[in-house]
Amino acid sequence: MNSVEKNESKSEGCLQKCLVSRRQFLFSGLATATVALAGVPGFGFGISMAEAAVLSKYPRKKIGSLRALKTDVPVRFAYPTKDIENMLVKLGAQAGGGVGPSKDVVAFNPVCTHMGGPLGEKYNAQYKILGQCPFHQSTFDLTRHGMIVSGHGTESLPQVLLETEGDDIYATGFIGLVYGRKSNV
């Protein structure tokens, strides 16, 4: 092997080592990040926010009646615990997860998923959105499962799952976690 070949072989060896150590670094970084996230709200012990929400046990609770609702007039209710206040609204337009004859009755937790801004008074009847958030202007589409429309938020609003029995409306669960919580129950 001449000196040029020796140098090439040396560089290949170095490249292999560099690649391995870079890969090892990335994996160790991922592991560290996973452990670190375990203590962050919504990332409890390796369970994703969606999984945590699905794994929770929710009560079935009557929260209102179809006849009592007026289009575009939100009403509040506590669910699943007394300290979680949500918003029930008849949108007058069919919505994802909507119940009632027109599939237009939906419920959400009105706390901004970005940094907890209060959205309870921010229902926009014209566009069927919640927002703008007073903190960083996020808006959420109530006809599309609370999907983010604009602003700094990255997650949909937590939607309360609804069922009807005759005229009665029941809450039966949640899609998503209420801001700042590891569990909704």
Ligand code: FES
């Ligand atoms: S807290 Fe609502 S957009 Fe930041």
